[in-house]
Amino acid sequence: MLFLCVFFALLGLGLGYAARYLKVQGEPLVEQIDALLPQTQCGQCKYPGCRPYAQAIVDETAEINQCPPGGEETIAALANLLGVATQPLNAEFGETNAPAVAFIIEQDCIGCVKCIPPCPVDAILGASKQMHTVIASECTGCELCIAPCPVDCIIMRPLAPPPGQWQWTTHHD
Amino acid sequence: MKPSSPANAALHIGLFSFMIVGLVTLVFHATKDKIANNERQTLISSLQTVLPQDSYDNDLLNDVIKIQPYTIYRARKTNQPIAAIFISTTPHGYNGDIRLLIGINIDGKITAIRVLKHKETPGLGDKIEIKKSDWVLGFKHKSLSDMSSAQWAVKQDGGSFDQFTGATITPRAIVNEVKKTGLFFQQNQQVIFQ
Amino acid sequence: MIKQWKFPGGIALGDHKQTTEIRDTALPAELIYPLLQRSDCYATATVYPGERVLKGQVIATQKKPLTTPVHAASSGVIKEIAPHLIAHPSGLTDSCIVIETDGLDEALPANPCLDYHLETAENLRIKIAQAGIVGLGGAAFPTAEKLQALQPIHTLIINGAECEPYISCDASLIGSHAQQVVQGALIMQYILQAERCIIAIENNMPATLQALHEATSQESIQIVSVPAIYPTGGEKQLIKVLTGKKIPANSLPTDHGVVCQNVGTAFAVYQAIIQGIPLTERIITITGKGINHPGNLRVKIGTPIKYLIEQCGGYSQNIQRLIMGGPMMGIALSSDDIAVIKATNCLLGMTNNELAESQSAMPCIRCGDCSTVCPAELLPQQLYWYGRSGQLEQCQDYQLFDCIECGCCDIVCPSHIPLVQSFRSSKGELIIKEKQAAQAQLAKKRYQNQQQRREKEQQDKIAKAAKRQAAIDKIKAAAAKRKTQGV
Amino acid sequence: MKHYLLLLISTILVNNFVLVRFLGLCPFLGVSRKLKSAVGMGLATTFVLTLASVSSYLLYQYLLLPLDLQYLRTISFIVVIAVVVQLTEILMHKFSPLLHRKLGLYLPLITTNCAVLGVALINLQQAHGFIESIVFGVGTALGFTLVLVLFAALRERIDAADVPAPFRGASIGLITAGLMSMAFMGFIGLA
Amino acid sequence: MANNTQTIIRNGLWQNNQALVALLGLCPLLAVSNTVINSLGLGIATTLTLVLSNGLVSSLRRYILPEIRLPLFVLMIAGIVTIIELLMNAWFYELYKTLGIFIPLIVTNCAIIGRAEVFASKNRILPSLIDGLAMGLGFSFALLLLGAFREVLGAGTLFSQADLLFGEAASHWQINVFDDYSGMLLALLPPGAFIALGLLVAAKNAISSKL
Amino acid sequence: MQFSTSCSPFTPANTSVNQLMRQVLIALLPALGTMFWLFGYTVLLQLLLSSITALLAEALCLWLRKRPIKVHLFDLSALITAALLALAIPTIAPWWISVSGTLFAIIIAKQVYGGLGYNPFNPAMAGYVFLLISFPQQMTAWQSPFLFLPLSDSLQLIFSGHLVIDGLSSATILDHIKTQLSLGLSLTGIQSSALFGNIAGKGWELISLAYLLGGLWLLYRKVISSHIPVAVLSGLAIPTSIHYLLDTGSANSALFQLLSGASLCAAFFIATDPVSAATSNSGRLIYGILIGLLIYIIRTWGGYPDAIAFAVLLANLSAPAIDFYTHPKPLKQQL
Numbered sequence A: 001m002l003f004l005c006v007f008f009a010l011l012g013l014g015l016g017y018a019a020r021y022l023k024v025q026g027e028p029l030v031e032q033i034d035a036l037l038p039q040t041q042c043g044q045c046k047y048p049g050c051r052p053y054a055q056a057i058v059d060e061t062a063e064i065n066q067c068p069p070g071g072e073e074t075i076a077a078l079a080n081l082l083g084v085a086t087q088p089l090n091a092e093f094g095e096t097n098a099p100a101v102a103f104i105i106e107q108d109c110i111g112c113v114k115c116i117p118p119c120p121v122d123a124i125l126g127a128s129k130q131m132h133t134v135i136a137s138e139c140t141g142c143e144l145c146i147a148p149c150p151v152d153c154i155i156m157r158p159l160a161p162p163p164g165q166w167q168w169t170t171h172h173d
Numbered sequence B: 001m002k003p004s005s006p007a008n009a010a011l012h013i014g015l016f017s018f019m020i021v022g023l024v025t026l027v028f029h030a031t032k033d034k035i036a037n038n039e040r041q042t043l044i045s046s047l048q049t050v051l052p053q054d055s056y057d058n059d060l061l062n063d064v065i066k067i068q069p070y071t072i073y074r075a076r077k078t079n080q081p082i083a084a085i086f087i088s089t090t091p092h093g094y095n096g097d098i099r100l101l102i103g104i105n106i107d108g109k110i111t112a113i114r115v116l117k118h119k120e121t122p123g124l125g126d127k128i129e130i131k132k133s134d135w136v137l138g139f140k141h142k143s144l145s146d147m148s149s150a151q152w153a154v155k156q157d158g159g160s161f162d163q164f165t166g167a168t169i170t171p172r173a174i175v176n177e178v179k180k181t182g183l184f185f186q187q188n189q190q191v192i193f194q
Numbered sequence C: 001m002i003k004q005w006k007f008p009g010g011i012a013l014g015d016h017k018q019t020t021e022i023r024d025t026a027l028p029a030e031l032i033y034p035l036l037q038r039s040d041c042y043a044t045a046t047v048y049p050g051e052r053v054l055k056g057q058v059i060a061t062q063k064k065p066l067t068t069p070v071h072a073a074s075s076g077v078i079k080e081i082a083p084h085l086i087a088h089p090s091g092l093t094d095s096c097i098v099i100e101t102d103g104l105d106e107a108l109p110a111n112p113c114l115d116y117h118l119e120t121a122e123n124l125r126i127k128i129a130q131a132g133i134v135g136l137g138g139a140a141f142p143t144a145e146k147l148q149a150l151q152p153i154h155t156l157i158i159n160g161a162e163c164e165p166y167i168s169c170d171a172s173l174i175g176s177h178a179q180q181v182v183q184g185a186l187i188m189q190y191i192l193q194a195e196r197c198i199i200a201i202e203n204n205m206p207a208t209l210q211a212l213h214e215a216t217s218q219e220s221i222q223i224v225s226v227p228a229i230y231p232t233g234g235e236k237q238l239i240k241v242l243t244g245k246k247i248p249a250n251s252l253p254t255d256h257g258v259v260c261q262n263v264g265t266a267f268a269v270y271q272a273i274i275q276g277i278p279l280t281e282r283i284i285t286i287t288g289k290g291i292n293h294p295g296n297l298r299v300k301i302g303t304p305i306k307y308l309i310e311q312c313g314g315y316s317q318n319i320q321r322l323i324m325g326g327p328m329m330g331i332a333l334s335s336d337d338i339a340v341i342k343a344t345n346c347l348l349g350m351t352n353n354e355l356a357e358s359q360s361a362m363p364c365i366r367c368g369d370c371s372t373v374c375p376a377e378l379l380p381q382q383l384y385w386y387g388r389s390g391q392l393e394q395c396q397d398y399q400l401f402d403c404i405e406c407g408c409c410d411i412v413c414p415s416h417i418p419l420v421q422s423f424r425s426s427k428g429e430l431i432i433k434e435k436q437a438a439q440a441q442l443a444k445k446r447y448q449n450q451q452q453r454r455e456k457e458q459q460d461k462i463a464k465a466a467k468r469q470a471a472i473d474k475i476k477a478a479a480a481k482r483k484t485q486g487v
Numbered sequence D: 001m002k003h004y005l006l007l008l009i010s011t012i013l014v015n016n017f018v019l020v021r022f023l024g025l026c027p028f029l030g031v032s033r034k035l036k037s038a039v040g041m042g043l044a045t046t047f048v049l050t051l052a053s054v055s056s057y058l059l060y061q062y063l064l065l066p067l068d069l070q071y072l073r074t075i076s077f078i079v080v081i082a083v084v085v086q087l088t089e090i091l092m093h094k095f096s097p098l099l100h101r102k103l104g105l106y107l108p109l110i111t112t113n114c115a116v117l118g119v120a121l122i123n124l125q126q127a128h129g130f131i132e133s134i135v136f137g138v139g140t141a142l143g144f145t146l147v148l149v150l151f152a153a154l155r156e157r158i159d160a161a162d163v164p165a166p167f168r169g170a171s172i173g174l175i176t177a178g179l180m181s182m183a184f185m186g187f188i189g190l191a
Numbered sequence E: 001m002a003n004n005t006q007t008i009i010r011n012g013l014w015q016n017n018q019a020l021v022a023l024l025g026l027c028p029l030l031a032v033s034n035t036v037i038n039s040l041g042l043g044i045a046t047t048l049t050l051v052l053s054n055g056l057v058s059s060l061r062r063y064i065l066p067e068i069r070l071p072l073f074v075l076m077i078a079g080i081v082t083i084i085e086l087l088m089n090a091w092f093y094e095l096y097k098t099l100g101i102f103i104p105l106i107v108t109n110c111a112i113i114g115r116a117e118v119f120a121s122k123n124r125i126l127p128s129l130i131d132g133l134a135m136g137l138g139f140s141f142a143l144l145l146l147g148a149f150r151e152v153l154g155a156g157t158l159f160s161q162a163d164l165l166f167g168e169a170a171s172h173w174q175i176n177v178f179d180d181y182s183g184m185l186l187a188l189l190p191p192g193a194f195i196a197l198g199l200l201v202a203a204k205n206a207i208s209s210k211l
Numbered sequence F: 001m002q003f004s005t006s007c008s009p010f011t012p013a014n015t016s017v018n019q020l021m022r023q024v025l026i027a028l029l030p031a032l033g034t035m036f037w038l039f040g041y042t043v044l045l046q047l048l049l050s051s052i053t054a055l056l057a058e059a060l061c062l063w064l065r066k067r068p069i070k071v072h073l074f075d076l077s078a079l080i081t082a083a084l085l086a087l088a089i090p091t092i093a094p095w096w097i098s099v100s101g102t103l104f105a106i107i108i109a110k111q112v113y114g115g116l117g118y119n120p121f122n123p124a125m126a127g128y129v130f131l132l133i134s135f136p137q138q139m140t141a142w143q144s145p146f147l148f149l150p151l152s153d154s155l156q157l158i159f160s161g162h163l164v165i166d167g168l169s170s171a172t173i174l175d176h177i178k179t180q181l182s183l184g185l186s187l188t189g190i191q192s193s194a195l196f197g198n199i200a201g202k203g204w205e206l207i208s209l210a211y212l213l214g215g216l217w218l219l220y221r222k223v224i225s226s227h228i229p230v231a232v233l234s235g236l237a238i239p240t241s242i243h244y245l246l247d248t249g250s251a252n253s254a255l256f257q258l259l260s261g262a263s264l265c266a267a268f269f270i271a272t273d274p275v276s277a278a279t280s281n282s283g284r285l286i287y288g289i290l291i292g293l294l295i296y297i298i299r300t301w302g303g304y305p306d307a308i309a310f311a312v313l314l315a316n317l318s319a320p321a322i323d324f325y326t327h328p329k330p331l332k333q334q335l
């Protein structure tokens, strides 16, 4: 019996060594997860951007259903990557809205530059005391610029594709 | 997580396994006799299905002889051989081997037979189990010498044993095996009871 | 006769064709030109409202790649550049140049060229580009682009197959202008330096064949009549039939030394080079049981459809649907308040009994008929299953983008599943997804840049503060030293 | 030779571990959503099963039997299996992180995949010799991989089907496994 | 993770039922559920193991090194199961024989190690014990349902061979649900087990969605 | 003027599911006729029983799933399932055999997966195997051929089961041969037995030919393509012939194999069920050959004399994997 225990202990020793010497470096998984996130950088997931959220998923401190802009599709993609079950979007974090971009009503803009720092992708152009504009093609629709504006001149406009970008949709099933 | 040292891990596993193995060993020793007894009891009661308990007085389990392809338990009363119990196997079942327990009196009469193991089609061939039908009871007290050899066969082959609906192969295999075993017993009694 | 091959799949359809004399149309009051050309390519307007333009004058140019200039088809005044319904499956409006014609039909002077052999190929190509010529076979791809081959071209195919039922504009064009079509073909052969030129037409048009033979009696052009199996007219299918070559997915015929041009395109090339006039007119088949006087019409590009239908005696009672293009690949228009474009080859007014009575779709029974007829050798049923269940990567694996949307699978499906529609929406979803991914990538990059910049600013600030602190410390230390020294 | 061949056929088809003997069902139902991960899981299991079958045989013959410790067979087998699995996991984590992530939850579950312990115990029960143990291990693993891959392909199709709501997911998976098992009964009598 | 007793119990018996929802521990579930009595026997053995292993893991959780936790869990479970096996072998020999290798295989019942990993190694002893009990009962519940379903359909009886578990006195507890029923063998064979469990899971889903 | 829009193409289809299924039902008529001639009303009663059960079960499921009952009921696929099952079970089986088999086929094998088009397994064969495993005794006793039973006897036989007629039941020829071979008899001896016809089982040859006739009609009407039948028949005939050449004593000739049991029915009617078969042409060839081979293997070494249903189910469960590994990668790969 003692013999067996010693044998087990030896196995444990081997295992311990294996665990140490074959320890994997780095965690490319973060990148893979980050690549699936919409990169809106809106912080609705309660993390300061998409990558921190990706890190949190890897660390298992966050669920996969906390990103409203990504919605069900992102959740499904994450579930597939991680080999876990999908789950509905957690409403605590907000709901998925139709894609939109910010638009500054130019005649109301007082040029306070308060909206520029919050924009995570530098999509707002403007200088102090001058009218600001949003570069629509770069705006991610994160809405972070809305709250800081003292005169509420920033509105979200839904993105309607022009005919050139129109696509067929299925009417059945 | 920082891995702790391998030696530490080994120590852990060693310690844990010592505890657990120790516990199991304790229980093992506590139950050892009971289990051995159970096993013995089961075997005996299985043998007793083909040979009544009061017909012999020796220790069946220790009076066993192996003659290929049979395992034979010898029953004696006051040291006189009175019967033998054969474990024999026929390969001619519908789906492979059928293992039988056959009790034969010293005078060549079958005391009883039971099927120990088979793979026959459920619902067709499995009526050879005592649980499913009492077909096997039909062998009781049949003797080889009673019947002409030709009658030791299923009805379809002109014999006197029933087959059951839809299945001839299985009963045929058993009847033939019992007959073969009986003949073997008749011819080798001396050797068996040496 | 040259050797012919067979392409996989395909089906024989009833032809419903009536080859008639080409009728001229009167001048409409308005001409409408959408700026949107192929998929997402817009031409740039060069005129402004109120400006007077002449027939043949450029009103929009090709600033972006893969666009072609647009020429006014008659003289008049630019009324507006404003959103207007366009001939597009989306049924959306988009910005269009509208010309109010003045009835004078005053043209810019033409710039004819008597012997094109004296010009360089490059020059001819530029002329073709400037004449605004696009493929008139349906895809409206800039012809000059296709004539600029990077590989040596051995075969030029002039596609007169017209495999879709009802359409007969190419046949009637050959019927009345065979000589010019052949000339156009020869010009393109000259540009491409192709060894041979083949004109292909379907074998159910003997009169057209006859006309062509007469026109080519002098020339080295081969005339081939190909079996009337839909879609022989498809570029890859026709190349397979005529040369035995399979053009693999993701590669163009030019990569394999073949160029394929429509009959109408050849005619337009003739006009652009020999007569020196840009593309402002084309032949359009107006047909179907829903039209009172069907026929082939010579039409100014930009003419409103409503006007054309009036010219054809209006609609019959039970018209159900108005289709631009053929019954297999056309688009159903929501209204006739739309102008014809360069790619319009047919207007088809369909009545109830010509149309599929809307049988409800049953589940796919995996009968495989669809894959038997698919000319692209796809498995439409698998594409459909995967598309339906949102497994889009699988769709790509099964080569969704090779589907030419010919509709063969759709009409043989016993379960009446709208397969083409399913494929189009899967393609759309994939395209949108790709776009979103690109957008996300861009956002990520900009975000990272911003973060790096901010971090750097932060560090600079700290460094600066440290420096300042150091300076202050130094001064203080010096002062203290002085003090002690002073004492 | 024929004996081994029959043993192989018997373990792969006739007495298929998953469909007939009911062993290894959890990973069978768990890792069969996608054909590709099924193939990966099959390979991992094949490796582990073969190794486990052999090492448990050696352990039993050369350690437990001489020391008269048969009653500790379950414990010692499972420890050996756990070690084999852990090693596989560490190796896989190092060399194919994505596969590792995909099989994530299930790799440690191979330890608790009854099939592995089942192989060891059945080897004992049927008194298999050394070569027989290897053949049995390999056969079991191949049988497992075969049905896993077929099942995964089936499930990919079923996932796209219009299955009534209560049956979606595990339920239809089990019914499908049942019908597969029914089909496998056709092999009865082969070996 | 809410740890109040009620949630744990609800989780174990219904919401996260190991057999019907988590689909763990299926092998013994399917293999021995051909009669109610077999089911009961295995259910008791499994529940006992779950409770004991949860308790043991939970009480020792502080001394377990993370990277060798799985081998250690398995070791403990194996120990417990061997003890139960020995005890059954001694006192319920017949039942032990019919359940066959599925008793030692409780070791590898995925549900048990799953609970050790997910719950017991992170929680205190009492909740762990309750969790073990609830999960075990939930598992036994599924086993019994399945056993009853299969026995009735397959043989037309209930509680046959009760003597295996309850001694001689119970040998005529057998209820013949249908008289003169020739039995639908499929239900007793492997395919029947799968299909019956599939139907059971569907029924659970249907009921859950109504609730 | 405004028009309704939709997606191209705008040409109506000229077939429908209903039409296809009708053709298959029509093609089954010769076999039905032959069986009626051989066995009498029993076969019609079985057909009636299973058809009614199938339609009711289908309607019930559709109703439970809140689907349009009429459209789906009249796709006729349930009737094919019922018909094939009814023709496959022994004609003298008691009524509850057809009823329970059909219920299993329609509910478990088909509707649970979503109904027409979604079932991975052939419903009729799933139903048949269910019966064979569950009730082997009733499923192995066939009515003796040329024993034409009048209607009243048939009714009594199927619904009360208490009719005793001499020589009513016998084993099928494949079953018989298997039994005899197990006794060590040689084939030549067996072939002279009363059960034996000119080539295969007495009467059974005719039924097989009737299936062949129906199958050819289906081919002619392009309801099925020739890939699967050809593959099944060659998958069975080729190994059989090789075996026969090597060992004439215990192996049957290819012709015998093709004409006995349900080989031809399987090749033309069962393996061709589009829903549960592989879908590409190369996939279908593999699928068919697999069926043929499995029939050969199980008939030769396995426990089931006819093996058709098992072979089909085994191929069904391989079909998605076959599809996966054979899907044509058309032009890209050839570059």
Ligand SMILES: Cc1cc2nc3c(=O)[nH]c(=O)nc-3n(C[C@H](O)[C@H](O)[C@H](O)COP(=O)(O)O)c2cc1C
Binding pocket: B094, B095, B120, B121, B122, B124, B125, B126, B156, B164, B165, B166, B167, B168, B169, B170, B171, F132, F136, F140, F170, F171, F175, F176, F178, F179, F303, F304, F305
């Ligand atoms: C699927 C199947 C399973 C069978 N299983 C058995 C069996 O286990 N035992 C048996 O004796 N006959 C079995 N048979 C029946 C034999 O093949 C054969 O029909 C029978 O033994 C002849 O009986 P008879 O002489 O009463 O007609 C089975 C038949 C089939 C089709």
Ligand SMILES: Cc1cc2nc3c(=O)[nH]c(=O)nc-3n(C[C@H](O)[C@H](O)[C@H](O)COP(=O)(O)O)c2cc1C
Binding pocket: C135, C137, C138, C139, C140, C141, C145, C146, C147, C234, C235, C236, C252, C253, C254, C259
């Ligand atoms: C993105 C794109 C690029 C193309 N580039 C070329 C080209 O470089 N040379 C060429 O000869 N044709 C080119 N083509 C034209 C195609 O070969 C084809 O002739 C055209 O799309 C019309 O095809 P269709 O009428 O079959 O629909 C291109 C087409 C597309 C869509």
Ligand SMILES: Cc1cc2nc3c(=O)[nH]c(=O)nc-3n(C[C@H](O)[C@H](O)[C@H](O)COP(=O)(O)O)c2cc1C
Binding pocket: C134, C135, C136, C137, C138, C139, C140, C141, C159, C160, C161, C162, C163, C164, C231, C232, C233, C234, C235, C236, C260, C261, C262, C263, C265, C329, C404, C405, C406
């Ligand atoms: C299904 C299908 C059918 C087509 N049929 C014809 C046709 O009948 N005639 C034709 O000229 N082009 C047809 N086309 C377009 C050709 O593929 C090709 O684009 C055209 O011949 C190129 O000439 P173009 O650039 O001058 O238009 C068809 C395309 C497809 C996809």
Ligand SMILES: Cc1cc2nc3c(=O)[nH]c(=O)nc-3n(C[C@H](O)[C@H](O)[C@H](O)CO)c2cc1C
Binding pocket: C365, F020, F021, F024, F077, F078, F080, F081, F082, F084, F110, F115, F116, F117, F118, F119, F121, F122, F123, F124, F125, F223, F224, F269, F270, F271, F272, F273, F274, F275, F276
């Ligand atoms: C050529 C053909 C063969 C068919 N064969 C079968 C069959 O063998 N069994 C069956 O249940 N249904 C058969 N059907 C009907 C139908 O396809 C089948 O019930 C579907 O599996 C139901 O989804 C067949 C249909 C066709 C067109």
Ligand code: SF4
Binding pocket: A037, A038, A039, A040, A041, A042, A043, A044, A045, A046, A047, A048, A049, A050, A051, A053, A066, A067, A068, A069, A070
């Ligand atoms: S909610 Fe989504 S988009 Fe917004 S920051 Fe978080 S991960 Fe990025």
Ligand code: SF4
Binding pocket: A101, A102, A118, A119, A120, A121, A122, A123, A124, A134, A138, A139, A140, A141, A142, A143, A144, A145, A146
């Ligand atoms: S402009 Fe506003 S909404 Fe758009 S990305 Fe910047 S902060 Fe977000």
Ligand code: SF4
Binding pocket: C363, C364, C365, C366, C367, C368, C369, C370, C371, C380, C381, C384, C409, C412, C413, C414, C415, C416, C417, C419
């Ligand atoms: S033709 Fe229709 S029913 Fe047939 S396989 Fe294709 S999509 Fe399915």
Ligand code: SF4
Binding pocket: C370, C373, C374, C375, C376, C377, C378, C380, C402, C403, C404, C405, C406, C407, C408, C409, C410, C419, C420, C423
């Ligand atoms: S529409 Fe696409 S899938 Fe259908 S037949 Fe044409 S090319 Fe093939």
Ligand code: FES
Binding pocket: D023, D024, D025, D026, D027, D112, D113, D114, D115, E024, E025, E026, E027, E028, E108, E109, E110, E111
């Ligand atoms: S219980 Fe057997 S694998 Fe999970």
